[in-house]
Amino acid sequence: MGALNNHQYAEEDGEIIEPSRPSGRRLAHSALLARTVAAEKETPSPLTRTSKRQRSPEKVYVPGDKPRSSTLDSKAAKVDDKRATVNTGAANEATADEEDIDIDALLRDNDDEDERFLEERRKRRREILLKFENSDAHDPDSHIRGSRPDASVAEDSGFLLEKTNAKAAPNSEGLSAADYSPDRDSNEDDVRHRIAAKQTAAAARRDIPAKDDSDDDFDMFADDDAVDTSSNVPKSGAISAAVTTAMADNWDDADGYYQIIIGEKLDGRYLVQSFLGQGVFSSVVKALDIENDNKPVAIKLIRSNEIMQQAGIKEQQILERLHETDKTGRSHVVRLLGSFMHRNHLCLCFELLGMNLREVVRKFGRDSGLSLQAVRVYGMQLMLALDHLRKNRVLHGDLKPDNCFVSEQRSVAKLGDLGSACDVEENEITPYLVSRFYRAPEIILGMPYDYAIDMWSLGVTLFELYTGKIMFPGRNNNEMLRLMMEARGHFSSRVLRRGQLWQQHFEDNGGSMMDFVSRSTDKVSNRTTTQRMAFTKPTKDIKSRVLSATPSDSAAEEIQTALRFAQLLDRCLELSPEKRITPDEALQHPFFATPKIK
Incomplete structure (x- = not known):
């Protein structure tokens, strides 16, 4: 009408x-x-x-x-x-x-x-x-009738993060997005297998036989294999400058991480203030730029390892390219301010932002999620970031709430941590690219992939922001596929046959739909059982899950906006990557054109 x-x-x-x-x-x-x-x-x-x-x-x-x-x-x-x-x-x-x-x-x-x-x-x-x-x-074609918002209007400080409706009850179904901790991914096993994977890829390009250190069932982003490595890091995440004399030239720990020293001056201008965190590839500190009015910055110190250093150089090159095509800084990608070497560690200096989006959900939307207005603002800004990456032929490769950061006023969101980013042409087949909960189906099935994997990850992230729940909390790739089909329906045989790994999860029955082979392992007996399953229609569709997260006494206008949000997610989470919405199309969707909710 x-x-x-x-x-x-x-x-x-x-x-x-x-x-x-x-x-x-x-x-x-x-x-x-x-x-x-x-x-x-x-x-x-x-x-x-x-x-x-x-x-x-x-x-x-x-x-x-x-x-x-x-x-x-x-x-x-x-x-x-x-x-x-x-x-x-x-x-x-x-x-x-x-x-x-x-x-x-x-x-x-x-x-x-x-x-x-x-x-x-x-x-x-x-x-x-x-x-x-x-x-x-x-209206199935309503997404093409909007007009793309300009980047200059994507920032707004006049919205509330919490769902303000008094009758908004917490959503008790599903795994809490606020309680999930991705820090357990950075354990010793994870480090070994990431290094082995990169060594294998590098050796293949040089035609040198690589050492076989793989594990077919290992998921580099899985929680199940996590071990506690906190003993390797000082409790404060840093050591005092007073003990540096005893360290002599031993600046690294056993895993190649630089041992942070509070009060140390890096590159003659950055005064270390605090330890912010540690990931697989690096440690991050907060520092003051004494040559720029003591402006706070974030410095990423890449691990002292040849493979990690190469990855850091690749990230630096991609960030510099993104900056060259966005001089005004309106693309909503975290800005690289500079780089330098320090005690054999590549250091990348970034603008300092506040919390990441998981921390925002933990503080303002535990279990119930954030307001639609906040999701719309953050969603538009992250769509602009993906559009900028796409124009520069770059895949992020690990988009999730933990890699999206907000300003101190929490009005601006930016996409960061491009340590897994690559050129679209470098899309090597691997079933463990992207953190598991945000992994697109084409990656699991071993299909060729492109920019659509980031759109899938962003769709899952936006669902998580609004509902406060992990959308696909699968314990392995097989369970991830089952949860996807519960929400989106079955894969066509035509789509499955394009993948190299579909036989690990499906059986061809000669029809238009293959049978899904569900595999589960008993934690007590460690025995694996299989079950053949056939999916037709979704049993946990997106629209129902979005409306269940919407307060029951919401105004008609807000319910209508929630329906448009569900429609946008439908387009972001198409099982076939060719049908998935692009960032430019998404920015014209009615969800982003809806007037502000009062």
Whole structure:
């Protein structure tokens, strides 16, 4: 259904109240109705769809913009109608006995009747709007009718992070996104297998036989294989400068991480303030740039390892390329400020941001998730980041809430940690690329992949932000596929046959749909059992899960926005990567064009 036609609606009301020979009372009603309709034309409904030319991106995130009170409008209309009637001599059109009617007394005597009339009119309008909402929510082509917002309007400090509705009950179903800790991925086994994987790839390019240190069942991003390595890192994550004398030239720990020293000056200008964290490839510290008014920065110290150093150089090159094509810094990718070497460690200096999005969910949306308004702002900004990567032919390769960072005011989100990023042409087949919960199906199935893997990861991330729950908490790749089919339906045989690894998870029955072979391991007996399963329709569809995370007493406008959000996720999480929405298309989706929720 198109935009609501207020003119037709007014005529419909006019036909109800206007007889062929109007009385003084009806003249007053007609004047009142005309004034009210004119006011509504000047203030269109926020749910009314506009064309590309009419839609202004600036209205997406502008706070306020509340429509004028209908009560005030009706009072103002009565005063204006009185003046208009007197000034234009409308009484001359009535009969002689009607010319003596006191308009002021008439309006006072009929206030109650006016209110009943307007309430009936409002009720009919709501019914029409509801019909419009239902029609728009099921429009499969509505995503192409929006206009892409400009990057300059993607930042907004006027939104709330929490779901403010008092009846918003926590969502108890599923694994909490706030409680999941990706830090367990950075354990000794993970490090060994990551290094082995890169050594194997490098050896293959040089035609040198590589040492076989692989494990077919090992998932480099899995939690199941995690071991505690906290004993390798000082409790504070750093050591005091007072003990550096005893260290002599031994600046690294056993795994090649630089042992952080609080108060140390790096590259002659960066004064180390605190230890921020440690990942597989590096350690990160907060420092002050004493040559730039003590501006705080984040410095990433790559591990002293040839493979890790090469990965760090690759990240540096990609970040420099992204910066060259975004001089204004509007792409929402964390900015690289510089690089240097320190005690045989490559160091990358970045702008310092605040929390990552998992920490934001933990603080403001535990179990219940963030507000739709916050999800829309962060989602738009991260879509802009993916669009920038795509234009530079770059895959992020590990998009998740932990690698998306927000400003101190929490109004701006940026995509960071490009340690797994690569050129789109370097898409080597591996079933363990991307953290498991955010891994696209084509990676698991061994299919050729491209930019669509990042869109899948972002779709899962946005679902997580709104619901507060992990969307696909599979313990291994096989369980990940099962959870995907529960939400999205079955894979076609045509899609599966394009992969190199589909036979690990499916059996060909000769039909258009293969049978899924579910494998589970008993933790007590360590025995693996298999079960053949056939999926037809989704049993845990996205729309139902999004609505279950929406407060039950939400306004119609917010429910409509939630439906548009579910529609966007449908496009982000297409099982076939060719059908998945692109960042540019997503930025034109009605979810990002919806007026700000009050």
